Amino acid sequence: MNAREWFRLPHWIGGLQWFFFIFANIIVIPITIGEAFQLPKEKVASLMQFSFIVTGLACLLQAFYGHKRPIMEGQSGLWWGIFLTLATTVQAQGLSLVELGGSLAIGVMLSGLITIIIGVTGTGPYIAKLFKPGVMSVFVLLLGFTLIQIFLKGMLGIPFGIEADDASIQLPVAALAVAIAIFVIVVSIKSRPEIRSYALLIGIVVGWILHVLLFGVETEQTSTTLSFGLFPLGPLTWNTGVVLTAVLAGLLNLTNTFGALKGSDALFGRATTNREYAKSLTITGFTNIASGMFGLVPYSPYVSAIGFLRQTRIVDRLPFIIGSSLFFSMGLLPPVGMFFTHLPLSIGSAVLFVAYLQLFLSSYDFLKQISLNSSNVYRVAIPTFVGAMIMTFPPHYFASFPIMLQPFLSNGLLVGILLAILLENVIDWEKIKA
Template sequence: MDWTSLKKTSVWAGGVQWLFFIFANIVVIPLTVGQAFHLDHDKIGSLLQLSFIITGIACVAQAWIGHERAIMEGQSGLWWGIILTLVVTTSASGMSLKTLGGSLAVGIFISAALTIVIGLLGIGPYIAKLFNDAVMGVFMLLFGFQLIQIFLKGMLGLPFGKSTDASIDLKTTLFSIVLSALVIIVSIKAPKRFRSYALLVGIIVGWIGYALIFHTKSMSHTSGISVKVFPLGNPKWNTGVIVTAVIAGLLNLANTFGALKGTDDMYGNETTKGQYRRSLTISGLFQGIAGLLGLVPYAPFVSSIGFLQQTKIVDRLPYIIGGFLFFLVGIIPPAGHFFATMPLSVGSAVLFVAYVQLFNSHRSFIKNVSSNSLNVYRVAIPVFVGVVIMTLPSQYFSTMPDFLRPVAANGLLVGIILVLILEHVYNWNQLEDDDQDHEQKAENG
């Protein structure tokens, strides 16, 4: 890493863009989780500032001593979706939010410990073999569906949680569509040297435009950071929630494998065993911290692939600058207060464009999976089942046992579990070879 590059304006511009990318990815998460658990404004504000501080430290730690790549370390989208789904499904069964929050904390601690052990023992590369091209292709597609669904809601002016009386805000929707189109135009039509900053342009222009059009009011100011352990509920034991959390923690490893494998071509080398070991250990440590502070657990962001493809900035230095600036935003209350006023629709519209690139990542994995009329099931079944479950109301799963319901109601989890089972209980490549042999014999008469 060339520290003399600090003198270059482009490096600092890239760092600022990383700051906004990290911010746009993170700011929505504590806000929605806090609202889902019915926390008051001060507690949500504390979660937000702690998210900034911990995320900034995690990003710098991964770039410096972890995987040593410009891959954002943040609150996992997989975990985020599962937690929001659990709030809906468990409330339907009569479980209190305090019990859910406390059980989640226990499950997160267990999954954090497992992740650290996997990292320290160096068995990450062996587990990574389970996540072959077919598994990663399905994961990228379903992960994209889940997150795009969240950001589309933000663009349409809909609440992120469950609401029966919500309706599309046409003014917000039109504004979001125009903003997304602007980001796409800049990333495609702007001079090559400016295309890398399309997301930054979108956030700045969108934020200013939103303030002028919608005449937004500032949030109330908080004077400092209040640290409270287990803000979502003291540790409790609920088998269904804890089992779901542990499964989520294990499947969350796909984020590490996806992010590192997905950037191998950009860095011109395959991820080493040491990178896997350090990355998983650091992720596990920050997962444990997240469980203690009521934050969504951490993992490398697969969406970083889309960001890197969009900006072409793969050097670590701008990323480290962005992570450090994000840390400063968290420890300076006025700065955190200012950034927290960014409209969710602006962040959603910009991230929508960045996350669409996950489809490219899906294609890069799935193109290595041979497919025909006999083995198409290996990918088609997990994708179709996962997507359909994502669209089903949580009430449909109320007849299932408590320990099974949280897993079964999450389309992303079900899809990943299905593709892992299908890939490793049957030799699909052998099926293809047998089919080719039959065809050749038929041609030879």
């Protein structure tokens, strides 16, 4: 890489665009985790800081040593949904949030180790063959159901956790959140392409300002020093059901790596090599071991980065490296993390509610790759409807199952994906005619 390239203004402008893209995708995640696990502000600030540091570092490692493409490495939507769903269900199964956090840490680190083994041995492309278009369609749609449900609760002012059973919609908060969601949709549809790419960031800024003007700002005094501590969600605790659920989630999370790299092949004019897949998976594995230690949502390449690349046409690596470096540097400033803990959850949820509506289109794109008729529609209908229905069941419905199986069976996202994998790979649906 020519040293003169670092001083070109277009690269720095592109770097700022990457910085804001990474920022908009990461900023809300630590806040929702802190809310779900009932963490104090100081711990949420630490989660925020380490999210900045680990995300920036993960992106740089991928750019220099991994797949070497400008593809964001960020906290996975699949893992995010698993964290928040378990936080709202396991308490009904007799497990405290502290025990859940400790068990998740073990499961996340184990899944990171397994990902490293898959990367080092080069078996990733063979595993990818299990995730056919029918599986991916179900996966993306159920992931959308999971996250949209969470964001909608956040927009309406309904707290996370089992104690939320008696909660009600906070009308003033909900009204502002809905207005911001509509505003972001309008900006995304009506504005010029160069403005459209900042729709999420604009929504966060405008919504935050309006929230402060209408409802005031928290005056809670908190420390501005970075609190370093391992396992902030809870000390290491072994719960077989949670650990197995996390390990399975880690295996399913591999779909993001294959989706992001394979989906970007056309942009770079060549196919991703098996060696690049292996190096990318290895870095993701090490990053996820760090995630387990610091209480972060685990990582994977972002498929949504492909849309950003297409929209901005910034396909050079250098702007991505600049943006990632800026994001990493921000994590070294503790007051920054504390400042962003005050972002209203309802506003962050409203913005991400709009962002993740795009998952419906992604699911539809996968669905178009298979031939459906009245006789083989069961390949996607069964896992989709079963998974969606399980999401609506109260956690105590599963009390009759062995405790080890309850965290998995009560998770509609995981059950639906596993059903889809079995149905797609056991039955040859293409031979079934209407």
